[in-house]
Amino acid sequence: MEFRDLKKQYQVLKTKIDAGIADVLASARFISGPQVKELEQRLADYVGVKHCITCANGTDAITLGLMAWNIGEGDAIFVPDFTFFSSGECPAYEGATPIYVDVERESFNMDPDKLEAAIRKLLAEGKYVPKAVISVDLFGRPADYSRIRAICDKYGLYLMEDAAQGFGGSIDGHMACSFGDISTTSFFPAKPLGCYGDGGAIFTDNDEWAALIRSLTVHGKNGNDKYDNIRIGMNSRLDTLQAAILLPKLDAFEKYEVADVNAVAAKYNRLLENSCLELPIIPEGVVSSWAQYTVILPEGVDRVALQTKMKEAGIPTMVYYAKPMHLQGAFSGTDSAAADCPVTEYLCGHVLSLPIHPYMEGSDIELVCRKLLEYINV
Numbered sequence: 001m002e003f004r005d006l007k008k009q010y011q012v013l014k015t016k017i018d019a020g021i022a023d024v025l026a027s028a029r030f031i032s033g034p035q036v037k038e039l040e041q042r043l044a045d046y047v048g049v050k051h052c053i054t055c056a057n058g059t060d061a062i063t064l065g066l067m068a069w070n071i072g073e074g075d076a077i078f079v080p081d082f083t084f085f086s087s088g089e090c091p092a093y094e095g096a097t098p099i100y101v102d103v104e105r106e107s108f109n110m111d112p113d114k115l116e117a118a119i120r121k122l123l124a125e126g127k128y129v130p131k132a133v134i135s136v137d138l139f140g141r142p143a144d145y146s147r148i149r150a151i152c153d154k155y156g157l158y159l160m161e162d163a164a165q166g167f168g169g170s171i172d173g174h175m176a177c178s179f180g181d182i183s184t185t186s187f188f189p190a191k192p193l194g195c196y197g198d199g200g201a202i203f204t205d206n207d208e209w210a211a212l213i214r215s216l217t218v219h220g221k222n223g224n225d226k227y228d229n230i231r232i233g234m235n236s237r238l239d240t241l242q243a244a245i246l247l248p249k250l251d252a253f254e255k256y257e258v259a260d261v262n263a264v265a266a267k268y269n270r271l272l273e274n275s276c277l278e279l280p281i282i283p284e285g286v287v288s289s290w291a292q293y294t295v296i297l298p299e300g301v302d303r304v305a306l307q308t309k310m311k312e313a314g315i316p317t318m319v320y321y322a323k324p325m326h327l328q329g330a331f332s333g334t335d336s337a338a339a340d341c342p343v344t345e346y347l348c349g350h351v352l353s354l355p356i357h358p359y360m361e362g363s364d365i366e367l368v369c370r371k372l373l374e375y376i377n378v
């Protein structure tokens with residue numbers, strides 16, 4: 001059994017993906033070919049925002065957004081403590097100080113009450129200027145944007161939605177990647193919408209930031225002239241090959257993959273309800289894109305031993321994430337390390353992610369649940 005079965009997806013979409021790759025090879029327009037523009041338009045339409053700018057990966061997407069806001073030394077950026085490293089790495093890379101905020105046990109996402117408390121504490125201390133919130137849609141579930149947006153407005157902070165895991169999710173029909181002033185995603189192969197290498201995208205309704213980010217992705221070019229460089233930028237573009245691979249994958253994603261992966265999650269929920277596990281909760285009106293199906297194990301379960309037994313039964317499992325951001329070695333000795341995040345610390349010790357993808361067979365879901373409950377109860 002695969003944790004996320006990309007081979008199976010390729011078998012289903014092979015004819016279209018192979019044809020798309022062949023077109024790019026024949027045209028030899030490997031950089032900024034017409035497929036890139038087409039994809040950007042399709043992604044912007046799908047999300048319902050004015051601008052989509054593709055780039056080299058989801059980490060660059062966050063960095064490019066922060067560059068557009070001129071984030072740097074002395075600025076504080078609020079980031080959930082329970083996330084992939086990039087969410088906090090990018091503000092630190094720009095010289096700013098990530099301030100880690102604890103998450104809610106029920107949603108795995110940034111706790112709005114704790115966000116507001118962290119902002120007030122920072123303002124009282126006066127050492128840094130609060131500038132932005134990077135909110136993460138962890139495991140595919142969009143964060144609580146009505147509350148986070150209200151807090152950002154109250155304190156005059158920019159809101160960035162890191163939807164690397166959230167693309168395809170929604171709240172009351174509003175799509176993930178539309179909730180931030182700038183939103184970002186990743187097309188890393190195992191993300192909800194993945195390409196066959198690295199890729200990413202930035203979304204915004206703001207014309208000025210869109211133009212600025214477009215320039216920053218190509219060495220700070222002046223308009224369309226990449227040899228007239230008016231600012232310090234990066235080289236961060238999505239390859240034409242990856243755009244050609246993503247176009248048919250986006251078709252499948254829209255037509256059935258998001259629905260199918262939700263059916264897999266629903267079956268997990270049914271088979272695991274009334275067990276000793278805490279299951280992921282998706283509120284009414286919210287759609288998850290199920291980047292992960294993550295359960296919380298009860299006290300006293302030896303997670304390492306459990307994973308070993310599952311592996312012996314042919315079932316891969318993963319721990320996302322084993323270490324809170326504020327305890328990562330890269331932040332030791334900095335003000336980012338001084339976070340108070342007991343929920344994150346608890347989750348890091350107790351979460352377990354199970355195999356999930358749109359092509360997962362019902363019999364495999366049943367096997368995972370049977371083995372998991374059997375091994376937990378011994």
Ligand SMILES: *Cc1c(COP(=O)(O)O)cnc(C)c1O
Pocket residue numbers: 057058059060083084086087136162164165185186187188198199200
């Ligand atoms: C994967 C991920 C990223 C980074 O995306 P890459 O394309 O791997 O650079 C950023 N944030 C979160 C929450 C992620 O899961």
